[in-house]
Amino acid sequence: GAGVSQSPSNKVTEKGKDVELRCDPISGHTALYWYRQSLGQGLEFLIYFQGNSAPDKSGLPSDRFSAERTGGSVSTLTIQRTQQEDSAVYLCASSWDPASPLHFGNGTRLTVT
Amino acid sequence: SQELEQSPQSLIVQEGKNLTINCTSSKTLYGLYWYKQKYGEGLIFLMMLQKGGEEKSHEKITAKLDEKKQQSSLHITASQPSHAGIYLCGADMGGSEKLVFGKGTKLTVNP
Numbered sequence: 273g274a275g276v277s278q279s280p281s282n283k284v285t286e287k288g289k290d291v292e293l294r295c296d297p298i299s300g301h302t303a304l305y306w307y308r309q310s311l312g313q314g315l316e317f318l319i320y321f322q323g324n325s326a327p328d329k330s331g332l333p334s335d336r337f338s339a340e341r342t343g344g345s346v347s348t349l350t351i352q353r354t355q356q357e358d359s360a361v362y363l364c365a366s367s368w369d370p371a372s373p374l375h376f377g378n379g380t381r382l383t384v385t
Numbered sequence: 386s387q388e389l390e391q392s393p394q395s396l397i398v399q400e401g402k403n404l405t406i407n408c409t410s411s412k413t414l415y416g417l418y419w420y421k422q423k424y425g426e427g428l429i430f431l432m433m434l435q436k437g438g439e440e441k442s443h444e445k446i447t448a449k450l451d452e453k454k455q456q457s458s459l460h461i462t463a464s465q466p467s468h469a470g471i472y473l474c475g476a477d478m479g480g481s482e483k484l485v486f487g488k489g490t491k492l493t494v495n496p
Binding site for chain 2: 376
């Protein structure tokens with residue numbers, strides 16, 4: 273497809289389990305971003321990739337959160353030992369470069385029970 | 386404190402009415418982006434503004450960035466039910482590559 277693809281679209285997990293969220297950016301886009309959207313909190317920046325490097329990880333809430341990007345394309349956001357406060361919609365976005373508009377995927381809705 | 390303030394938080398208008406949404410920053414904006422989001426979906430890019438005094442239009446939506454580059458407004462003329470959704474402003478505030486977002490304005494257009 274032509275857009276940013278995220279999977280799964282919904283994920284329900286038990287507290288304490290690990291989860292992996294996947295993002296397929298638009299082909300050719302070198303910049304990739306992860307954001308978290310919670311009710312009433314707006315969009316919270318998590319991490320930014322330029323190619324396979326992550327020059328800005330400042331938004332990751334704790335060391336339970338990690339992300340990687342391989343081949344300058346697919347990115348995976350991993351949350352270890354999930355907590356209920358991790359419940360949110362996780363959005364991925366990509367762009368040609370940091371100065372270009374971001375193109376967002378439809379997000380993964382994570383529910384931790 | 387919120388770096389980008391949007392107002393109003395929510396807005397209900399009758400179809401055909403004009404409306405304005407504001408986005409205000411205490412810092413200089415190096416780029417200002419407007420997005421629209423429908424429930425359960427990602428953000429759709431609307432417009433990007435970079436120069437002070439810049440104004441862009443697309444169909445019935447006009448966005449402006451003020452001369453001091455600290456406030457932007459989004460104006461919808463003759464609103465339609467299809468305009469309903471959450472409008473978010475995102476800004477490049479310099480110093481990093483990330484965009485900072487406002488909390489959004491929820492727009493309802495009643496037929």
